[in-house]
Amino acid sequence: MLMISESRDTALRQRAELLGRKLQDALSTLVSELGRRGVRDQRSIREVLQLSQPVVSRLLASVRGGDPLTTLNSVPGQEALRQMLRGASAADVDRDCTTKVAAAVDELGHFIDADFGDRAAFDAVLSDWVVESRGAFEARHKAAAFKAMSALRGVQADVVLSAGIIFPTPGAENFSSVGIDALLGCRRTRPSGLLRNVGSWFVPPGAHHTVTSLEGRPIAKASDMLLAGFSTVTPDLVETVQHSSVFVETTISGLPLGRSDNAPGVDYVCGQLLSNFNRRRRSSDSSTAGIGGHAEPPCEYFIVDVWLHDEVWPDSRAEVHIFDTVVRGAAHPNDAARRNDRLDMVETVQSLGSGPDAFRLPEYPRYGELLRHVCAVAGVDTARLRGFRCKIRYPIYGSQIGIEFELPA
Helix, strand or coil: CHHHHHHHHHHHHHHHHHHHHHHHHHHHHHHHHHHHCCCCCHHHHHHHHCCCHHHHHHHHHHHHCCCHHHHHHHCCCHHHHHHHHHHHHHCCCCHHHHHHHHHHHHHHHHHHHHHCCCHHHHHHHHHHHCHHHHHHHHHHHHHHHHHHHHHHHCEEEEEEEEEEEEECCCCCCCEEEEEEEEEEEEEECCCCCCEEEEECCCCCCCCCCEEECCCCCCCCCHHHHECCCCCCCCHHHEEEEECCCCCEEEEECCCCECCECCECCEEEEEEEEEEEEECCCCECCECEEEEEEECCCCEEEEEEEEEEECCCCCCCCEEEEEECCCCCCCCCCCCHHHHHHECCCCCCCEEEEECHHHCCCCCCCCHHHHHHHHHHHHCCCHHHEEEEEEEEECCCCCCEEEEEEECCC
16 A cells, blocks of 8 residues: 555656646747747736735746756746736747747646645645755645634733753752743734643652752742743743543633734743753653653744753754644654654754853843843853854644753763
């Protein structure tokens, strides 16, 4: 069954490449014919063919592309191509030329309808065949998903930030870390919208690590972790409900409704100290360690930052792990059983540099101030930190996103 599927996939790709060459050749002939008549720049092509500027740009890009699949990825949609043919006929472009283009357009349309159903399904397949198209394809669909989930959930945030500062603790078996979670620019999109977040600060019996507030106090409820100088959410608006021995649900009320200058979104910023938590070296059940979080509520940007002390994993390479959590919940990157839950996305890790001069985040002007504050409380020297970032615009709602480092042997 697998061999049959692979054979059909190969056949479809070969047919697509053949159609791409035919279409590219036909469109090149049309553009050459226009050029022979003195119609060469985008403005004059737009006027002659009666097309919009974006369509003309895509048309010329499809002609320039040497690869036939790149041509299919760049070419305008069927309706735009038919409008192009009407414009060419009205401009008395050579009939043999327009007939050749019409035949290629019709053949492509039949191929898409018969073998894929519609252009959206065809574009999804092209995103795998044409690597360069992946970023634009994913961004377009993730933006649509963000709008849909914001409307359905009734809440949204401008930025969700999960940041970790990992540093050595003298005499400890493992490294310690400061965890920062920030929901910035939160608002309701519907009157019934309620901001909910699920997390945990419980320590299992027999564990060697502890979880406290930044100042070292026990955590009984989510508001105990609030960083008052950076949050516009007040403790009375934060409610904590424990649903099991591990997980706690936090709800935040009083969010502004809609997006306007009169109702700016509110910020929920909290921090915790995890002492003796991150492994120094790999073990039989753990070969990586890092920082991550869940993309909720729906947000425009999801950012994971990891700041490592220069004594922490100095030679380790950073890697992004993104997991689908819909069916089986949170995933541990070292769990081989969750390998198929990893999402194949274009996201990468950016190296930010070292020291406080690297403490910049355009989406949050107070980020440097926040990092310096938590480092001062935790006793971490900011000059000895180096940063890594994964920034995702319109993350898949509910996905688990983390930066992992391979542990030394």
